[in-house]
Amino acid sequence: MQKTLHLYNTASRSKEAFVPSSSTVSMYCCGPTVYGPAHMGNLRTYMWEDVLKRTLLALGYSVKHVMNITDVGHLTSDEDTGEDKMEKGARREGLSAWDIAKRYTQRFVEDTKTLAMLPPDIMPRATEHIAEMIALVGVLRDKGFAYQTSDGIYFDTQKFPEYGSFARIDIESLQAGARIDMGEKKSVTDFALWKFADPAVKRQMEWDSPFGRGFPGWHIECSAMSVTYLNQPIDIHCGGQEHVKVHHTNEIAQTEAATGKPFVRYWVHGEWLLFGNSKMSKSEGGVVLLSDILEKGISPLACRLFYFSAHHRMPLSFSEESLHAAVQSLKRLKALIAAETIIDNGVVDENLVDSACNPFFDALCDDLNIPKAMGCLWDMLRDSSIDKRVRVHAVRRIDSVLALDLLTPVQSIITKDLALACGITVVFAGGAPESDVLVQEIVKIVEDRSAAKKNKDFAAADALRNAVGVLGYSLKDLPQSRVEISTLV
DSSP: OOOOOEEEETTTTEEEEOOOSSSEEEEEEOOOBOSSOOBHHHHHHHHHHHHHHHHHHHTTOEEEEEEOBBOSOOBSSTTSOSOBHHHHHHHHHTSOHHHHHHHHHHHHHHHHHHTTOOOOSBOOBGGGOHHHHHHHHHHHHHTTOEEEOSSEEEEOGGGOTTTTTTTTOOHHHHHHTOOSOOTTOSSTTOEEEEEEOOTTSOOSSOBOOTTOSEEEOHHHHHHHHHHHHSOSSEEEEEEEGGGIIIIIHHHHHHHHHHHSSOOEEEEEEEOOEEETTEEOBTTTTBOOBHHHHHHTTBOHHHHHHHHTTSOTTSOEEOOHHHHHHHHHHHHHHHHHHHTTTTSOOOOOOHHHHHHHHHHHHHHHHBTSOHHHHHHHHHHHHHOTTSOHHHHHHHHHHHHHHHOSOTTSOGGGGBSSEEEOTTSOEEEETTOOOSOHHHHHHHHHHHHHHHHHHHTTOHHHHHHHHHHHHHTTEEEEEETTTEEEEEEOO
16 A cells, blocks of 8 residues: 555654655554553553554554563652562562562453454563663663662763753753752763662562662663664654653663664654543552453443544543443444445455545554544445445455454444443343344333333333333343343243
8 A cells, every 4th residue: 555654753743754764664662561450541552552553564564563561670750769660569469579570461461462452573571681781781881871879870861962852851940940859860860770779678570780789770671672672773662651751761862872873763652541630540549441341341342442532642531431432333333334244245446445445544644543534434434436345345454453343243342231321221131132233123122111211101111121022032120220131032
């Protein structure tokens, strides 16, 4: 597909045409710190990164995708203070830090698989690359970019004149208004490369090094692992916008100081998932897990579609109402597509398929504008001037990016309960009917019956209950405004 992808590059603060440095696009994504389960806010970042990767593949590029697993060194504070999150997680659950890392790495992989995300080509763990980190710290020390204090080895940001330009940091103002205890740091922006083990504190994860026994700083991990598996400059580096000011700024400084080469060509960042009026995060006190949503009977595909409702560089508000809206939207989308699949979808003119797909991919190529792309998909499906066979082939190509399983029957959408606008929740005992038309008939009857009961028209309500029986199902009222739909035996 001959199209040019344009991405908003955080480094230039502008949209730029993407031109890879070789035939294979190198893509590095900051992965999870596996001290607990990833929540829906974390997973939003990995979702739009998945869309980016799928878009690159759809455009004909090969992609080498690396995502790290942080299983040591990520302190609870950006100021190199606080406790290592892995040690904190181990104490919380009464397990070893190694077992915590294994448990939540596996859970993260399962969550991304459930959400139909493509796996990274390489998923390196920090604890498996300590030697590379020690070597990189050694290079920085030998080149004069690092100094030693009583608690570790620190990067000297004053030796790197470009420090702060990426995040537009006013370092002089930071220095003047510093309110943290800098300890022995020379500058408020200096950061730890290697932290020494405290003899008074028993740690589970620490290693010997030429500088002293200890553990790596969080930032050095990504630099060491990214340059181990990808050539510089890396084409695309992704992450959440919270990484810009500290983590990615520090990655740039230490990597370019050590190698003397540009680190990354295109920096792509995404906005937060909001929960109430603040970012969904453990520190803010409110998180929702994917498992919480699945337990309510909401399909992971509906979760995926929910993420598509906002551009990745815009905040997205989380609510159960928005999830249920995604359920209904996916049902309607699949029902519309199902009407096309009865047509013989054999060989068609690929030029016509290209033409049908063009608006969708044009939107994606405009900085991954997936809400606009979704609108283009709806328009294409409703365009009667496009041959139905062409539409089926176009949907198949589009779904290589969306991964919504659009050509599979709709029954996979409803896995447990279905909340209706009338305030009733429909519980499908044994699973929803396979026919979307039948589901819609039952839902309409339940809604009409609810209205009849509110109007005290009990004769009409009884008649509507009998109408469900005519369709081969029984209706039973349950507590808390729920009705159970079961197959008649």
